[in-house]
Amino acid sequence: MRQPLARRVLDRMFVRGEVVEVERMTPRMRRIRIAGEALAGLSWTPGQHVRLLVGDGRGLLGGVLRTYSIWRHDPTWEAVDLIGYDHGGDAPGASWVRSAAPGQEISFTRPEGSFVVKEAPYHVFAGEETASVAFGAMLRALPEDAAVYGAVEADGPGEHLDLPRKLVRVCRDGAPAAGSRALVDAVRELDLPDRPGVAYLAGEARTIQAVRAHLVGERGWSRRDVRTKPFWTPGRRGLD
Numbered sequence: 475m476r477q478p479l480a481r482r483v484l485d486r487m488f489v490r491g492e493v494v495e496v497e498r499m500t501p502r503m504r505r506i507r508i509a510g511e512a513l514a515g516l517s518w519t520p521g522q523h524v525r526l527l528v529g530d531g532r533g534l535l536g537g538v539l540r541t542y543s544i545w546r547h548d549p550t551w552e553a554v555d556l557i558g559y560d561h562g563g564d565a566p567g568a569s570w571v572r573s574a575a576p577g578q579e580i581s582f583t584r585p586e587g588s589f590v591v592k593e594a595p596y597h598v599f600a601g602e603e604t605a606s607v608a609f610g611a612m613l614r615a616l617p618e619d620a621a622v623y624g625a626v627e628a629d630g631p632g633e634h635l636d637l638p639r640k641l642v643r644v645c646r647d648g649a650p651a652a653g654s655r656a657l658v659d660a661v662r663e664l665d666l667p668d669r670p671g672v673a674y675l676a677g678e679a680r681t682i683q684a685v686r687a688h689l690v691g692e693r694g695w696s697r698r699d700v701r702t703k704p705f706w707t708p709g710r711r712g713l714d
């Protein structure tokens with residue numbers, strides 16, 4: 475009884491695909507392409523994410539859900555590209571990122587989320603490695619003449635994801651990404667126009683709060699102009 479029920483639940487909740495390509499983008503980030511017929515009809519707005527069923531084969535669903543932004547998707551492709559950051563340790567998401575290989579099957583939810591670009595006089599992006607994946611997709615979705623500012627943090631030089639528009643690159647040099655001062659300082663130094671634009675802050679939750687506090691408290695932006703999406707924080711598992 476258990477297997478058919480599990481299969482029905484899986485088929486209703488998830489899209490199924492297969493890993494077809496893996497590419498190292500930075501020392502700790504891997505682009506993982508998932509393809510399959512079921513991906514042909516997916517609709518996706520840049521900035522949206524999927525939740526992957528990764529893990530241990532236990533429980534009704536056979537694993538746990540972990541969230542990854544879509545880096546690229548073209549409906550004619552029957553494929554999506556995700557980019558996973560390996561933060562180390564044996565947590566299910568990081569383990570999957572490290573071990574993904576062509577031929578592996580993977581189930582995931584349809585693209586969802588409201589962390590997407592909106593019309594604004596200009597756009598500000600700030601976050602660390604995990605956020606840079608969503609930022610890449612969002613930047614590609616903006617018109618070429620859209621005004622863009624921002625700062626992206628990585629641990630060291632050579633660890634930043636190449637993005638379609640130029641953002642300031644900051645290194646934390648071994649300091650924790652949680653509650654990162656380096657990113658807040660970099661945003662503070664941005665030479666932004668006097669009136670507010672829209673800011674997209676993603677990645678570690680405490681850092682996001684600090685960047686938002688800077689924009690609202692020091693630059694006088696309204697909270698409405700700051701879109702936030704916490705991706706992870708120490709001690710919490712599978713945020714979202």
Ligand SMILES: Cc1cc2nc3c(=O)[nH]c(=O)nc-3n(C[C@H](O)[C@H](O)[C@H](O)COP(=O)(O)OP(=O)(O)OC[C@H]3O[C@@H](n4cnc5c(N)ncnc54)[C@H](O)[C@@H]3O)c2cc1C
Nearest residue numbers: 543558559561565566567568607705708709710711712714
């Ligand atoms: C909307 C959304 C989109 C996301 N997009 C991406 C993406 O495109 N690429 C990507 O790599 N991640 C992305 N993430 C973040 C990813 O889902 C988390 O990092 C997730 O926690 C990884 O799962 P895990 O099983 O490895 O760790 P978990 O079991 O969830 O966490 C265990 C512990 O690991 C630590 N940890 C988790 N993530 C990090 C990290 N990045 N750096 C340092 N320590 C960490 C924390 O201490 C946490 O308590 C996204 C998250 C959300 C909510």
